[in-house]
Amino acid sequence: MTPIVEEAAVPDSKLGRAITEYVRETETELLFNHSSRVYHFGALAGVHRGLKFDRELLYAGAMFHDVGLMPSHSSKNERFEVDGAHAARNFLRSHGIAEHDAYTVWTAIALHTTPGVPEHMHPVVALVTAGVEMDVLGLTYQEYSEKEREAVVKAFPRTPRFKDDIIQAFYDGIKHKPETTFGNVKADVIADKQPGFQRGNFCSVIRCSHWHG
Numbered sequence: 001m002t003p004i005v006e007e008a009a010v011p012d013s014k015l016g017r018a019i020t021e022y023v024r025e026t027e028t029e030l031l032f033n034h035s036s037r038v039y040h041f042g043a044l045a046g047v048h049r050g051l052k053f054d055r056e057l058l059y060a061g062a063m064f065h066d067v068g069l070m071p072s073h074s075s076k077n078e079r080f081e082v083d084g085a086h087a088a089r090n091f092l093r094s095h096g097i098a099e100h101d102a103y104t105v106w107t108a109i110a111l112h113t114t115p116g117v118p119e120h121m122h123p124v125v126a127l128v129t130a131g132v133e134m135d136v137l138g139l140t141y142q143e144y145s146e147k148e149r150e151a152v153v154k155a156f157p158r159t160p161r162f163k164d165d166i167i168q169a170f171y172d173g174i175k176h177k178p179e180t181t182f183g184n185v186k187a188d189v190i191a192d193k194q195p196g197f198q199r200g201n202f203c204s205v206i207r208c209s210h211w212h213g
Helices: 014-026 029-049 055-064 080-094 099-110 123-137 146-155 162-174 187-193 202-207
Strands: none
Touching: 014 029, 014 055, 029 055, 029 123, 029 146, 029 162, 055 080, 055 099, 055 123, 080 099, 099 123, 162 187
16 A cells, blocks of 8 residues: 655644644544545645645645534534634634634635635645545546555545435534525535425525615
């Protein structure tokens, strides 16, 4: 088994270890392993693309990106992405990370379910989404070698029914606030689990506004 290259390895630093400990204690094993794979696939994407990126910041973004799905970090009316972004920023601030770096991680998490935008932004923002798109959607599956894919999954296994398991995890984390999925890919998750779900409609919001014209 080919090991994960050093440029995509988990940062062996005080902050890296603190992130691992915090997220391991906060998330389910399913989400912890998923988030770890997101980091590795995101970092490998950065290596493939020749991008310069801070591994600690990328690790923070990847590991915290789904923390907002957990009851301990889920608000009543914010998108789960924003809940996770807040948690990551607060964590990084508490560890003395500069505000602009903490905000970069906040942005990476807040935008990780917004296709077509992160790829044009800061490398950390782009690579968190790249990792998510690989591990959940498999959009860039062929851009990784078989050895790379095997090494990541060997280190952080996928469950036998990961596709269904991750959809269920998404649903469990957002079902209490379906209105926050308006204009968001996560509306598909609610619709999948609740066939009678009525999605918010952007055109209806415009037509029902208080404006007369």
